[in-house]
Amino acid sequence: MGRLQVVGAAVADGTGRDPMDVDVTVEDGWITQLGASGDEPGERLDAGGLTMTPGLIDAHVHLGLSSPIQPQFSFQISAAEIAADIFATAGAALDAGFTTVRDTGGIDGGVVTTIAKGKxxxxxxxxxxxxQCQIGGHGYYGADWEPTELWSGHHLxxxxxLSMMSGNADELRGNVREAFRRGASFLKLCVTGGVVSAHDRLTDxxxxxxxxxxxVQEAAARGTYVTVHAHNNEGIRNAVEAGxxxxxxGTDLDEPTATLMATRGVALVPTFAVVERLLHDPAEAGLGESVRDRVLGVRERMTEAxxxxxxxxxxxxxxSDLIGPAQDRRGEELRLRAELETPMEALVAATKTNAEILGLxxxxxxxxxxxQADLVLWNGNPLEDPKLFADPANAVLVVQAGRVVKDLR
Known part of the structure; x- marks a missing residue:
């Protein structure tokens, strides 16, 4: 892989410090030096006028929901097309400047290994x-008449x-062990109802x-953790109490519950982009118009949370929690967060903080x-104009583990 020297960029290092004019030296996939790079041999990349950030991290993605949702779960789309949609979404994530993602439900282990092998x-x-869902809870998309035991037939x-159904603690234990057997590196449970649900309410x-x-016990036995889908405070408190x-x-998170989370060291991953998308056009994700009614008010309450x-x-x-075919503008989440905080706070959340939450x-x-040399060079300064984060065309060069994976220069 050799040495790569990126010179002339304004470097926003992900810690929250103001951008610095420093050269970045990369050797065999790792950053070895910040500062004047000198005349050492290796590729020299002139990044004058560009802004460098760490590779972005999306802590809530659904690669396995890259096809229209309802057609996918009613057997109207072939396995070949579902696979093509998944891998197109994975490539689009790189093109948007995201070099790491945490998939919070929908793919099986083969997708992870196929991407990791570089295929x-x-x-x-x-x-x-x-x-992991309770029987009939959020995450079940079978038809009303479909018996629960047939749901696993939707798996490829x-x-x-997408999900495994549990009726009690013993079934849940068996299902999480099966998830780990298939290659899971952490667990996700749905502990409240959801927006994109047919059989529950957000207050459930x-x-x-x-x-x-x-x-939590099964995850701890493997040195990992549980995250939970949760919209209401009772569900959040149940999850925090359980570990x-x-x-x-965290849509309806209130001050006492937030204090409890902080005391117990529990992190929060808000998801604004999916809310905007579903308010705008549920059909774009392959969902019915009733979803729009369920999402009304969520944006405002999530802002308060x-x-x-x-x-x-x-x-x-x-x-971002983007679902359906339109997942190419993943950086929209940073633009939306920048409107509620600052662009720098949005960047830190998408880099340093997300890496901490993911254990990386x-x-x-x-x-x-x-x-690791995960780097993005942006056309202009997204810390001054966060709309630049939302358009993949502005990520003119993406480096992942020292390899240039996108170059529009």
């Missing part, structure tokens, strides 16, 4: 495999598996504290010697 373009992927081994809680604790380490969405979490000192990451803070998330 298709895509980011580094951490996956929970199928989501090695490609996609799902799984008991004792049931969630079973998944979950992260909460996805973000403020409560910040006030309490909760570690707050960033996730010793490898990625900041630009510093000893870290």
């Amino acid at each position: 298709v373009r895509g980011p580094r992927v951490l996956s929970c495999g199928p989501v 081994p090695g490609l996609c598996a 809680t799902q799984f008991t504290v004792e049931e969630i604790a079973v998944a 979950a380490r992260c909460v996805e969405h 973000l403020a409560a979490a910040k006030e309490a000192g909760v570690r707050i990451g960033l996730g 803070s010793d490898q990625v998330g900041v630009i510093a010697p000893g870290m």
